[in-house]
Amino acid sequence: MNDRPRSTLSPDPSFALAARYRVVRSATEQLAAPLSPEDCAIQSMPDASPVKWHLGHTSWFFETFILTPHLKDYALYEPAFRVIFNSYYNAVGAKHPRPQRGLLSRPPLDVVRAYRAHVDEAMARLLADPGRTGELSPLIDLGLNHEQQHQELILTDLKHMLSCNPLQPAYLPNVEMPAGQERPLEWVEFEEALVEIGHDGKGFAFDNEKPRHREFVAAHALASRPVSNGEYMRFIADDGYRRPELWLSEGWDWLNANGIRAPLYWDGSNGKQCRFTLHGVLPVVPDAPVCHVSLFEADAYARWVGARLPTGAEWESAAAGVPIEGHFAEDRVYEPCPRTNCASFDQLFGDVWEWTQSAYAPYPGFRPAAGAIGEYNGKFMCNQYVLRGGSCATPRTHIRASYRNFFPAAARWQFSGFRLARDL
């Protein structure tokens, strides 16, 4: 039986959808449960949003795209939320400016929770009507996958905010980190081929995974696992951050302008290499995948070892047959870990998002959805790079081989690592 809820074989699809709705929505609330109102209100940088805003925005998504147009007599919880919780949908109307999301002490956390309950109650009414559910199912699925994306952002944005605090507070203290064994890096070879990539049409996918199409891939090899902290520490020790010949020009400027000398959250000031995590300040584990690096750092490391980053097509065609197993958000250990049970080609899913060298661009034949929902992905296809495979903060039910995450080359606050590739 398939353990991925999105391709359920249940005879009553609307029942499954309603159940999935409850599961996903309550997972979001569980994430916020240990947090104070203040923890949920603060925004530490323009790229990140307060937890409270994530809680509201995900509800706004259902209200705006499903309840308002499709549920008769639906009453907006609060008209002002239409603006406050709009992220970037120009077609929906005005937006509260992104860098000012952290200025909103009101609505208080309790009201945002009440807003969630109001939306959930209305969604429950809608989901109880089998006639509607079939037709709206793709849109509701989009809303749930959207919510899962914000679950991961809640964790990464919260981590950044807590890291700015000299008290270095832990979100979930006293978590036991799994120990893993050391694994040598091996190379898995792939012959040249005209591969098919993109979503195959089974189950949910975002529009940016479509259409499925052919790409020619030359002979190459992929590393058996992501680059580890231990390996990365050797790059640092070899003056990797001080040798311009290893860096993209824009990366070298970025590094010098920001005084970058290690991955984000690393702190070696007390003699031992430590890192800030959602579970407190912990020593860097050599066998775990390196994390919180930019594309620039990933690319420089690859050049240092005479390798390169994989393309999206290389990654996806290699991952297509691999089971989606690994260390995910459901484990509630929000830090990449060494593998405890190793395959010869492994850790593609979970632990860390893997940077690829592929610019985020439309697939041949790409068509965004009609209306405001079409703004979801397509308008960001510029100056961003694709990451693959999900992380320790990604829900297991959210990821797949064709999934394309994307961030600018300098972004580091996501759980981003990388795997090496080379030409044959």
Place this chain on the structure above:
Amino acid sequence: MNDRPRSTLSPDPSFALAARYRVVRSATEQLAAPLSPEDCAIQSMPDASPVKWHLGHTSWFFETFILTPHLKDYALYEPAFRVIFNSYYNAVGAKHPRPQRGLLSRPPLDVVRAYRAHVDEAMARLLADPGRTGELSPLIDLGLNHEQQHQELILTDLKHMLSCNPLQPAYLPNVEMPAGQERPLEWVEFEEALVEIGHDGKGFAFDNEKPRHREFVAAHALASRPVSNGEYMRFIADDGYRRPELWLSEGWDWLNANGIRAPLYWDGSNGKQCRFTLHGVLPVVPDAPVCHVSLFEADAYARWVGARLPTGAEWESAAAGVPIEGHFAEDRVYEPCPRTNCASFDQLFGDVWEWTQSAYAPYPGFRPAAGAIGEYNGKFMCNQYVLRGGSCATPRTHIRASYRNFFPAAARWQFSGFRLARDL
């Protein structure tokens, strides 16, 4: 009996000091009482601080300058607070960067309140020892006046933060605003004189009010009251904000760079001239003093009517004999109001701070206090301008004729207005 605590005639000065300590400290807590943890955590601009930070910093002041050096066996509540709640005292050590005060979700509000209680309990012990109180009395007085300054900043910083919220929330809704009568502006004349200004040594004063010294003041006239909203609206209607000949060069650049067309918090977008206040959005009252204007705006208005701003010496020598009466923070109406009971030379104290043309500079013979306390005032004597008289957010017991407040010329989030002067 004299209602101003600073010149008490009580036979037991230490008793009065202990009582005053309790009164001032609890006034701060009353200000925060209607606020949620989120309201107290957010910082809306680098110049403003979160309410929670003000609550902590004022306690840090007593802990750092009084308890740690002077109370035997005093235990720091939390060593990390030494850094977090240091404002700008380099001699005390490291400081958490001012623009990042709003990133501190921890310590939570409850812990900061516990910190206050810890400090208050220790201060009570210290104040119970008459032998110590005499010697420490000036330092404790400084701490209490410092706390009163932060009471005003709590209100102005909170007002700015709430104003950034599209919901336009009120801090204290449903307050009844006193109505006042219209008063024509009259000119009060003063002959040339060698005046004495600066603090006369009775009661508490900050170091920047000292020493008392002589200044020569030419013949001049002062307006009988501050400029009103009604008068200022005529300046706007006469294109005051669009005529470069009325403005200081730096003011003209500031105005254009920031699109300034009215006092801060004014909003005429719904056809009627309204303003955001701590009591909600209210119509602009023509007879109340204009408020939340920069020195640039005050100066341009004065040029428009062929007048000028007073100097600090003109203001202080005129105010020296005037009773300290007016509309202060104790009234809990945090908005300047029309006068209900008019003198011929009036409203010098309370309602609005009055910009002067005097740059904030040391008085002849000025000596800052020794040690870290010497950083309190002196190091800011550059590129700031002096304001006089206190506002509706200033405690009545905090102000006096010699008091010198100071802000940069572009600052508008304080309750700042102005009074006209002219040469004779």
Place this chain on the structure above:
Amino acid sequence: MNDRPRSTLSPDPSFALAARYRVVRSATEQLAAPLSPEDCAIQSMPDASPVKWHLGHTSWFFETFILTPHLKDYALYEPAFRVIFNSYYNAVGAKHPRPQRGLLSRPPLDVVRAYRAHVDEAMARLLADPGRTGELSPLIDLGLNHEQQHQELILTDLKHMLSCNPLQPAYLPNVEMPAGQERPLEWVEFEEALVEIGHDGKGFAFDNEKPRHREFVAAHALASRPVSNGEYMRFIADDGYRRPELWLSEGWDWLNANGIRAPLYWDGSNGKQCRFTLHGVLPVVPDAPVCHVSLFEADAYARWVGARLPTGAEWESAAAGVPIEGHFAEDRVYEPCPRTNCASFDQLFGDVWEWTQSAYAPYPGFRPAAGAIGEYNGKFMCNQYVLRGGSCATPRTHIRASYRNFFPAAARWQFSGFRLARDL
């Protein structure tokens, strides 16, 4: 006989190389001939360089990479030029900061010309030695192609600088612009194919055109010619610059932050749509290709008509068989013009560089050259987009189908236009 020098059939290759050297170098000097010392010294933005710097830097290239390592007894003209005229080669040593190239009143223009003569004299000695020329021929070819790139930059940087002058001075006034006929836009169809792109090894190419490799291209159509000014004016008239749904998110932010409402250099302030050119202010010609647009504008226009930009592989495989004819720098009319003699699939070369949707990235198997020369192209392969085909400011002998130019998405001061594509 072949008029493209790079594939000469001359029996004495070194003679041809020496001749080519003289032709290319003197072409650079001819560009600067009409300019005053002041015209050559000023830098109008960090992206652009003064003409004088281009004159020096191209000489520095020969001095640094050919004369110093390979000509015995070569004496540096001036050691300080090693720093001043280094563009971005970290391996060569220190660089004068790019944004400060316009601060160098010294060396004066005459000295830079003497520097060129010094380098040319030494190069003539080297080129007279047939034993060396064969071995160094690839490096000298690189130097000459590098010089041609800077010839184009001299024109684009000069144009930007002159455009900043309210006098709107012309570089070459009184040029007769060729008139052309109107041509309807037609679609040329291409079937899906596994195409080969990249340089085929005949004659000179930059490393970023290699290696030749296969890409799979789906069925598509390309427009028969670039988008014209007339068509683009209809986009503007249809509120193209005010409709967010047409724009990439980053483009929409860029447009609003910079108040963009038309291509660079367009000026409609006098009632008629004019443009600043190197030949003075001239009316916009409807039948000429639109020029000086960013990738953002090209992409928005394409979305407006329901089309898209071509990929690099689509463009190159279509252009591979097309003769390199068109309107180039040798014509000394530095403005794109209507075509006078139309083919059914035309204007691929010359007039305007054509934006593609392809991010500038390494080809599979890409290897930069060893040493400092390896910094030439590879380190810029991030956050830039590929343009194809050359422009009216490109030397005819410099362009080829496999040529990849690259600029950031917001760049507009190059002669950049675009051609439409669509899926079949």
Place this chain on the structure above:
Amino acid sequence: MNDRPRSTLSPDPSFALAARYRVVRSATEQLAAPLSPEDCAIQSMPDASPVKWHLGHTSWFFETFILTPHLKDYALYEPAFRVIFNSYYNAVGAKHPRPQRGLLSRPPLDVVRAYRAHVDEAMARLLADPGRTGELSPLIDLGLNHEQQHQELILTDLKHMLSCNPLQPAYLPNVEMPAGQERPLEWVEFEEALVEIGHDGKGFAFDNEKPRHREFVAAHALASRPVSNGEYMRFIADDGYRRPELWLSEGWDWLNANGIRAPLYWDGSNGKQCRFTLHGVLPVVPDAPVCHVSLFEADAYARWVGARLPTGAEWESAAAGVPIEGHFAEDRVYEPCPRTNCASFDQLFGDVWEWTQSAYAPYPGFRPAAGAIGEYNGKFMCNQYVLRGGSCATPRTHIRASYRNFFPAAARWQFSGFRLARDL
């Protein structure tokens, strides 16, 4: 006998005015004579202007305020210059933006010189008419004093521009620097007094020196000479730039943001303390006045020795009786020098402008001139500080005791030093 050249006793004042006009105007041209067109075109920072712009602007001043309104049939040399060479007179109309003055390669230097000749020829006609000269004399005097101010700015702006060049070019090489003797610093005492300051009405003065008025000055002492390089080097050696307790808060931030560790133009990188001058790179002379320091540095030094900066009233009342002798621009040694012939209270005029602690503010009763000329001084009376006494780059005929120069506290590219004061 009158020692001030500007108030000649010639029986024909108009003749004297015409002669003075020629002398002052030609002095400006002599300054530019050694410079190339490129030297005259480049702008190194927004605060500084190109020499060519100064040459044009000073001519524009006569054209705009004297020739156009007062010379019948005067024909503008070029209408576009009305905008290009307007500095900051809003009442005159549009201005070319100050930071873009360095983008104007056209008009070329020769045309600007022809513009000067055109204006001079017209002024000669005007000055030949005795009937007009008397009436216009104050305005012409203003134009000449304005021109002298720009003579000094030509030198300081040129110095900054040349200093940005890694070639470190000299404006006037091979100048012999006068040697001087060491002089101990002595204190000159002044009793408290009601002094009169401001211009006394004899000869020319700017409006900001008026009206003459009384100020009360407490007993104080002034140093016998400015602080020397040798003394300042001891401040540096005592970690003066690293001790926050010595600095104004804004100065401490400025110092850290800009990495300030010595006066502008100092360079100790080759083991010896040198400085860039208009005569080449020279060793720092211990007995010469320290120069190119900000108000922040002057103030910090004074605090380090337990002194302070003088007020403007202290400086002016002390200088009122002192002959205007010293080292001025006419000596063509553009660097402060040790005194060769010492008085007990000395070097008030020439060598270095002396920072005072006085904010630049209107004198009591100040009235700017009517019309555009009123923008000359008054609108800058905010956030600037007064300097006194002129420098080695000031014409001897331009300075007087009542003269008030003004710059922001962080400005260092003027020839600015300081003298100590202390309370008695």
